[in-house]
Amino acid sequence: EGGIERHSYDVVVVGAGGAGLRAAIAAHEAGADTAIVCKSLLGKAHTVMAEGGIAAAMGNRWPEDNWEVHFRDTMRGGKMLNNWRMAQLHAQEAPERVMELEDWGALFDRTEDGLISQRDFGGHRYARLAHVGDRTGLEMIRTLQQRAVQVGIDVFMECTVTELLLDQEDGDPRISGVFGYWRETGRFVTIEAPSVILATGGIGKSFKVTSNSWEYTGDGHALALRAGASLINMEFVQFHPTGMVWPPSVKGLLVTESVRGDGGILKNSEGKRFMFDYIPEFFRSETADTEEEADRWYDDKANNRRPPELLPRDEVARAINSEIKAGRGSPHGGIFLDIASRRDADYIRKRLPSMYHQFKELADVDITAEPMEIGPTCHYVMGGIEVDPDTQQSAVTGLYAAGEVSGGMHGSNRLGGNSLSDLLVFGRRAGEAAAAHAAGLEKRPVLTDDDVRSGEWRAVAPFNVEGGDNPYTIQQDLQQTMNDLVGIIRTASELEGALAEIEALKRRAQSMTVGGHRQYNPGWHLALDLHNMLLVSESIAKAALAREESRGGHTRDDFPKPSPEWGTRNLVVRLDEAGTGVTLTEQALPEMPDELKSYFEE
Ligand code: FAD
Numbered sequence: 126e127g128g129i130e131r132h133s134y135d136v137v138v139v140g141a142g143g144a145g146l147r148a149a150i151a152a153h154e155a156g157a158d159t160a161i162v163c164k165s166l167l168g169k170a171h172t173v174m175a176e177g178g179i180a181a182a183m184g185n186r187w188p189e190d191n192w193e194v195h196f197r198d199t200m201r202g203g204k205m206l207n208n209w210r211m212a213q214l215h216a217q218e219a220p221e222r223v224m225e226l227e228d229w230g231a232l233f234d235r236t237e238d239g240l241i242s243q244r245d246f247g248g249h250r251y252a253r254l255a256h257v258g259d260r261t262g263l264e265m266i267r268t269l270q271q272r273a274v275q276v277g278i279d280v281f282m283e284c285t286v287t288e289l290l291l292d293q294e295d296g297d298p299r300i301s302g303v304f305g306y307w308r309e310t311g312r313f314v315t316i317e318a319p320s321v322i323l324a325t326g327g328i329g330k331s332f333k334v335t336s337n338s339w340e341y342t343g344d345g346h347a348l349a350l351r352a353g354a355s356l357i358n359m360e361f362v363q364f365h366p367t368g369m370v371w372p373p374s375v376k377g378l379l380v381t382e383s384v385r386g387d388g389g390i391l392k393n394s395e396g397k398r399f400m401f402d403y404i405p406e407f408f409r410s411e412t413a414d415t416e417e418e419a420d421r422w423y424d425d426k427a428n429n430r431r432p433p434e435l436l437p438r439d440e441v442a443r444a445i446n447s448e449i450k451a452g453r454g455s456p457h458g459g460i461f462l463d464i465a466s467r468r469d470a471d472y473i474r475k476r477l478p479s480m481y482h483q484f485k486e487l488a489d490v491d492i493t494a495e496p497m498e499i500g501p502t503c504h505y506v507m508g509g510i511e512v513d514p515d516t517q518q519s520a521v522t523g524l525y526a527a528g529e530v531s532g533g534m535h536g537s538n539r540l541g542g543n544s545l546s547d548l549l550v551f552g553r554r555a556g557e558a559a560a561a562h563a564a565g566l567e568k569r570p571v572l573t574d575d576d577v578r579s580g581e582w583r584a585v586a587p588f589n590v591e592g593g594d595n596p597y598t599i600q601q602d603l604q605q606t607m608n609d610l611v612g613i614i615r616t617a618s619e620l621e622g623a624l625a626e627i628e629a630l631k632r633r634a635q636s637m638t639v640g641g642h643r644q645y646n647p648g649w650h651l652a653l654d655l656h657n658m659l660l661v662s663e664s665i666a667k668a669a670l671a672r673e674e675s676r677g678g679h680t681r682d683d684f685p686k687p688s689p690e691w692g693t694r695n696l697v698v699r700l701d702e703a704g705t706g707v708t709l710t711e712q713a714l715p716e717m718p719d720e721l722k723s724y725f726e727e
Contacts, residue, residue: 129577130314134160134279135563136556137303137316139286139345140324142170143262143548144528144555146269147222148322149278151556157563159278159556160316162305164285164340168270171326171338171529172548175262176381176479178244178254179226179549180542181219185240187251187426192216194250197724199543201407202248202437203507203536204677205692205725206358209717210514211534215543215550222549223255231268233257245386248437248540250411251426259381259479265545281316283308286344287653288580289321289352289524292570298353300523301570304580308650311643313581317572320559322517322525323349323510324552328362328665331658332503333608336368336379342654343661345530349510350660350707354519356698357532357712359508359661360668361678363539364613366441368502370459375487377502380462380480382541384497385434387476388423389464391445392496393453400433403444408436439538439677442501446613449500459500465493501613505544507535507678508665511697516558517551523562523570527555537677585643587652593636596652603630603658611666616682620670627663631705634659664698664707671696671709 136152138145141163152159163170182195195216200207227233227241233255234242243252257264274280288304302317325345329337346356367380385391393399404412412433413419419432434441445460455461464473470493474481477492484490484497509532510519517525528548535543587596610623634656639649674688675681695712 133317134158136320136559137318138322138324141167142172142324142326142528143265143545144552145324146273147549147552148324148527148556149273151553152560153276153278155557155560157560160281161278162281162284162286167280167282168266171340172262173266175545176259177246177383178256178261178542179223179545180253181223181255181546182216182253183220185236186243190251190253193724198249199540202540203538207536208514208533208715209721215534215547218550219546226268229268229272231264244383246382246541247435254542259383259477287584289348290572290576291352299570300521301572306584309645311646315577319566319569320523320563322527322555322559323530324528325530327506327529328661329503331603331607331662333604334377335503336365336377343657347657347660349519350700352521352524354521354524355511356508356664357511357695359664359698360672361507361537362503362665363438363505363507363678364442364501365504366438366445366501367462367499370498370500371457371488380497380499384462384464384477384480388467389462390434392461392463393448394455395453399448400444404433405440437538442613443680445501455498457498459498461496462499463496465495505539507539508532517555518558525555525559527551537679587637587639587649590636590638593638594633596637596648596655599630599633599637599655600651603662607662611669614680614682615669617670620666623666627659627666631659667707667709668696668698
């Protein structure tokens, strides 16, 4: 039919989280005609759930803090696999980006001196997270969204992008636009644009227990692969140590790290503060080895080392996992997180208002009076689209990526608070580069009717099959497989099992059936998302099988130690020839300049 809705812009941003909004604002300011497309309502992006804060070495609490210390913490947290240039830009530019948010109206919590308050988080040497209670993401989204709408950026909301379109002429594929559908009506829409920025967030919905929302089906990762871009670091998935374990309906829901940053401790069923038993050699010199020293640290950082509860997330999640496996777990299969016996009730309610309500309303637990039960939950993907560190451009001309969907910045493990700052720093950079690309073109790429028709054809395919599986059963099987076989502790045989199962699920997905018609049809939406989830899951499992070592978010039972050889290599994932799966290659890590290397010499 000729009736497909069409639009044209210089820059299209897919995603309205922190990264997408910041990118759109930058592109608009650089003079580009800019639109944002998002599959949920504006203001509902995942970023809104962020609790703890934005990491930035502003030095408001500790004047000793500066970008070099933040850079060092970030690289060490990522076990040195981070793209050093991204980690450097991030540490250098984060403070400016936070100040700019304040200029745009964000209301941060304050120090006694009236500066932006900064709180403690795992892996950060100094209190560094700018925050608004435990609702930082909400304030960030509110501020960015207001600015984006105010300056006149067009928003296509509840609109899902299913294809990136390419102009293949001259043998150099370049982005020509996006194809998608309106969730409510099921009607199709194409937006022609020479620059597209993917800011679609993460992949958590491929796992059964996750802190992530329904939106996290890895769309951007899969769109990029299909357009010819590469992904890196996909084996590194972050399991946050503290998700709710009870009641079952909220299993996986996040319990912010701020609980530990503000004094909470972890205990097993014997009442033991067990994290002292799990301090790895790598962090021994900077971690307290007695409870007394750990407790003194909150008020005197200069003369004490930080509590082991604030080790990077991968360490804490593994320790909790071990305690549960050893039979020292809580009644509902978690471990205890206790702030009630450590801080008074007023302090807890003021610093952690959302946590207080979350437990009161969902679990009938008063966290000012009793401990919480928590356990690891799939939280964040370090892996993502491989980009140029300065411009965020992918391997495809005109395609950019920022935020959780991009890779490299966090290496093998992300420090808490470093995502919100990542969104701002690289969102802005992507927006500027995408606008410059569009402005510099002699000839705009061409989007043909054939491109549009093929997008349409693929999108309606699930309606043309009969008697196949329903997408919900395939999704459930995938989530169970990823949780059981590609989870927090991995082995070769289980990963091989997972890959075989993913192949079988891909076959089932080829003939899955959806009923009804295109008007608001969640089963159909899921059928389209599932292809993305399967491609991403295959990427994770393949990379996890290849990396024969344990590092950061990737733990191999059969290779329990980090290996020096693997410490110099990235795994890169690309779409295979058939276009139905992925292939892996190894790639040398970019070499850090000597000047930066000197920060790591003790
Ligand atoms: P998102 O905010 O997830 O936005 C993605 C956008 O893409 C959405 O608008 C979505 O609708 C859109 N989208 C996706 N697919 C499509 C598609 N196919 N078509 C159209 N639109 C699409 N990090 C910190 O630094 N500090 C914290 O305190 C913190 N707390 C957290 C708490 C929780 C509970 C969770 C889950 C995460 C937390 N994180 C935190 C991590 C951080 O919130 C995320 O990594 C970050 O918000 C991701 O932002 P983003 O802009 O990349 O994507």
